[in-house]
Amino acid sequence: MKKxxxxxxxxxxxxxxxxxxLFSAETVKIGLMGPMTGPWASEGQEMKQVLDLLAEDINxxxxxxxxxVEVISEDDSGDPRQASLAATRLTTKGxxxxxxxxxxxxTEATQxxxxxxxxxxxxxxxxxxxxxxxxxxxxxxTCPRDDEQGRVAANTIKKLGHKKVAILHDxxxxxxxxxxxxxxxxxxxxxxxxxxxxxxxxxxxDYNAILTKVKATSPDAIFFTGYYxxxxxxxxxxxxxxxxxxxxxxxxxxxxxxxxxxGNAAAKGFYFVSAPLPKDLDTPEARDxxxxxxxxYGHAPNxxxxxxxxxxxxxxxxxxxxxxxxxxxxxADYLHKEMEGFPGLTGKISFNDKGDRVxxxxxxxxxxxxxxxxxxP
Amino acid sequence: MEQFFQQLTxxxxxxxxxxxxxxxxxxxxxxxxxxxxxxxxxFTIGSYLGLTLLxxxxxTDKLGPFFGILLLAVMVxxxxxxxxxxxxxxxxxxxxxxxxxxxxVSALGAxxxxxxxxxxxxxxxxxxxPQNILPRMVVNVFGLHIPMIRIxxxxxxxxxxxxxxTFIQKTTIGTAIRAAAEDQGAAKLMGIDVNGVIMIVxxxxxxxxxxxxLMVGLYYGxxxxxxxxxxxxxxxxxxxxxxxxxxxxxxxxxxxxxxIEALGAAYISIAWKDAIAFLVLILIxxxxxxxxxGERVAEKI
Numbered sequence: 071m072k073k074x075x076x077x078x079x080x081x082x083x084x085x086x087x088x089x090x091x092l093f094s095a096e097t098v099k100i101g102l103m104g105p106m107t108g109p110w111a112s113e114g115q116e117m118k119q120v121l122d123l124l125a126e127d128i129n130x131x132x133x134x135x136x137x138x139v140e141v142i143s144e145d146d147s148g149d150p151r152q153a154s155l156a157a158t159r160l161t162t163k164g165x166x167x168x169x170x171x172x173x174x175x176x177t178e179a180t181q182x183x184x185x186x187x188x189x190x191x192x193x194x195x196x197x198x199x200x201x202x203x204x205x206x207x208x209x210x211x212t213c214p215r216d217d218e219q220g221r222v223a224a225n226t227i228k229k230l231g232h233k234k235v236a237i238l239h240d241x242x243x244x245x246x247x248x249x250x251x252x253x254x255x256x257x258x259x260x261x262x263x264x265x266x267x268x269x270x271x272x273x274x275x276d277y278n279a280i281l282t283k284v285k286a287t288s289p290d291a292i293f294f295t296g297y298y299x300x301x302x303x304x305x306x307x308x309x310x311x312x313x314x315x316x317x318x319x320x321x322x323x324x325x326x327x328x329x330x331x332x333g334n335a336a337a338k339g340f341y342f343v344s345a346p347l348p349k350d351l352d353t354p355e356a357r358d359x360x361x362x363x364x365x366x367y368g369h370a371p372n373x374x375x376x377x378x379x380x381x382x383x384x385x386x387x388x389x390x391x392x393x394x395x396x397x398x399x400x401x402a403d404y405l406h407k408e409m410e411g412f413p414g415l416t417g418k419i420s421f422n423d424k425g426d427r428v429x430x431x432x433x434x435x436x437x438x439x440x441x442x443x444x445x446x447p
Numbered sequence: 448m449e450q451f452f453q454q455l456t457x458x459x460x461x462x463x464x465x466x467x468x469x470x471x472x473x474x475x476x477x478x479x480x481x482x483x484x485x486x487x488x489x490f491t492i493g494s495y496l497g498l499t500l501l502x503x504x505x506x507t508d509k510l511g512p513f514f515g516i517l518l519l520a521v522m523v524x525x526x527x528x529x530x531x532x533x534x535x536x537x538x539x540x541x542x543x544x545x546x547x548x549x550x551x552v553s554a555l556g557a558x559x560x561x562x563x564x565x566x567x568x569x570x571x572x573x574x575x576x577p578q579n580i581l582p583r584m585v586v587n588v589f590g591l592h593i594p595m596i597r598i599x600x601x602x603x604x605x606x607x608x609x610x611x612x613t614f615i616q617k618t619t620i621g622t623a624i625r626a627a628a629e630d631q632g633a634a635k636l637m638g639i640d641v642n643g644v645i646m647i648v649x650x651x652x653x654x655x656x657x658x659x660x661l662m663v664g665l666y667y668g669x670x671x672x673x674x675x676x677x678x679x680x681x682x683x684x685x686x687x688x689x690x691x692x693x694x695x696x697x698x699x700x701x702x703x704x705x706x707i708e709a710l711g712a713a714y715i716s717i718a719w720k721d722a723i724a725f726l727v728l729i730l731i732x733x734x735x736x737x738x739x740x741g742e743r744v745a746e747k748i
Contacts, residue, residue: 107563107566107571108673109671109673111566111571111572112570112571112573114571115571241718268716268717269717270718271720271721273676275669275674276457276461279454279458279461279709279712279713279717279720280712280717282453282454282457282713283450283712283713283717299573299669299671302573302669303667303669306668310585310594311592312592330573330669331575333575333578
């Protein structure tokens with residue numbers, strides 16, 4: 071027993087010393103759920119950098135309604151199973167709102183968990199249409215939807231004068247949704263034909279077999295709706311085959327690594343539809359933010375989705391400030407009804423009843439010979 | 448018809464790489480009856496080490512592309528081989544007498560450990576091999592466009608496989624490995640240093656996996672820390688297809704799997720490519736439960 075006491079009390083004292091202060095309710099906790107590991111880890115890590123920076127900003131300016139803001143991040147690994155665990159963990163940590171996450175299928179796995187716990191969720195990269203068609207009261211997103219993206223993609227294909235289009239997706243809910251959305255719009259258009267429509271397996275290295283098959287249908291443009299790692303490989307292997315068909319991508323191909331993977335020569339001329347890049351944002355808020363980010367991390371933000379996560383964080387903190395409360399129902403009501411033209415990093419932000427962002431966001435970009443993304447007029 | 452042959456070459460190139468990785472699974476299984484799930488990550492380590500050595504030592508500038516890559520390959524193989532031995536010493540050796548399931552769990556743990564270590568060292572974003580180290584020539588054979596590098600990849604894997612086969616069949620050490628695979632207890636009684644044999648196996652298998660990693664890096668240009676998972680899974684399938692524990696089986700299984708995938712994608716459906724490959728695997732296992740060239744009875748894992 072003596073031995074027990076000798077061990078137990080020092081341990082108890084130690085644990086009291088190390089544990090956070092008991093009255094830690096003085097902070098406003100905002101969760102971040104993002105892919106910190108896994109195939110999209112670079113996205114998630116940048117999301118965290120953005121949120122840390124913005125939180126520090128608020129805290130150094132006196133906090134939010136007199137309280138410090140604390141960002142609690144959880145890793146979803148870009149995997150739906152992992153994400154539901156991360157979401158469950160976040161709900162136990164007293165967060166008011168959760169920012170994230172990137173992929174639509176990952177977000178979808180967590181929507182109900184947050185909704186049941188009445189926690190606000192603001193997705194930053196999940197563009198699949200059905201996410202906001204479920205009537206969830208606490209779900210918002212700062213990124214646009216795939217029907218708008220599909221419309222812009224289809225119009226661009228038509229405008230560039232392509233007649234026979236091959237569409238490839240990767241079977242994720244985002245890519246498949248965008249692919250069928252665009253296919254539907256293209257079929258209705260006069261003089262445009264979809265000659266090929268199929269899914270590839272993401273995560274592989276060799277897409278020669280697929281490209282050979284697509285080539286046999288002799289399309290005059292390919293539209294790939296998946297993510298940048300595969301898009302880069304497709305571009306590279308297409309060029310190695312000596313095939314110079316125009317190639318277009320959805321907004322998940324918007325990442326500097328695309329050019330790294332494909333190489334400048336193969337990436338040249340690649341079109342993609344995307345929300346504007348951080349460097350092309352011309353609001354004063356954005357310029358100020360990019361400058362601060364540059365100073366803190368030594369480079370400009372790479373990913374628009376990380377910036378959109380920042381916007382998610384900013385609308386939530388704005389709502390908390392305006393309503394002077396952390397009651398999620400009040401915050402949700404404010405975001406739905408009262409927020410009007412909030413100056414976000416990526417432009418003006420308002421939400422409709424479904425929690426979707428209002429307004430046109432998408433632009434068309436093309437890669438030039440130096441591998442830079444150039445905004446098309 | 449032209450498309451058929453084009454797809455065949457696509458499949459052969461992928462299959463050659465599957466085969467090289469499959470050899471690592473099959474050798475370890477042959478001797479230890481253990482599926483080394485960390486093998487896919489040793490493959491990733493190979494591709495990252497190749498990248499680091501290539502960019503830091505500028506071998507191809509000093510020695511020309513051919514000898515530069517050759518020396519690079521030797522260095523990568525030795526280093527990954529050493530990692531393989533360390534893996535065995537740390538993760539498997541202490542469990543040699545434990546139930547086999549413990550070692551499998553340890554293998555899965557080692558896989559996660561390697562993957563995250565690579566991520567922490569190199570970061571999560573993609574890494575790219577410098578371009579134009581290898582001449583990007585395209586050879587025209589009977590109207591088929593075959594990139595030179597694809598022929599080289601296939602050739603290199605075949606040469607390595609033949610070298611391994613000769614080594615296993617003709618040398619004393621090879622005989623010792625075969626003996627240990629046959630019956631460890633009896634091999635010990637015959638004076639074979641079974642622990643030494645295991646060490647050699649854990650050197651050769653990972654070394655070949657590392658070489659495959661280097662080839663994937665050179666050929667596809669892009670590496671990231673999760674790439675070992677899919678390649679590992681496919682190579683494991685290839686090893687089962689050919690008969691796990693059997694070295695020619697791994698070679699045949701790898702090449703066959705690559706070709707089935709390419710032709711399945713070409714003539715049936717791209718999205719069903721993997722399903723087709725696994726369907727073929729199931730059919731072959733129904734007819735030949737030990738795989739195409741397997742002799743021993745397959746044991747459950």
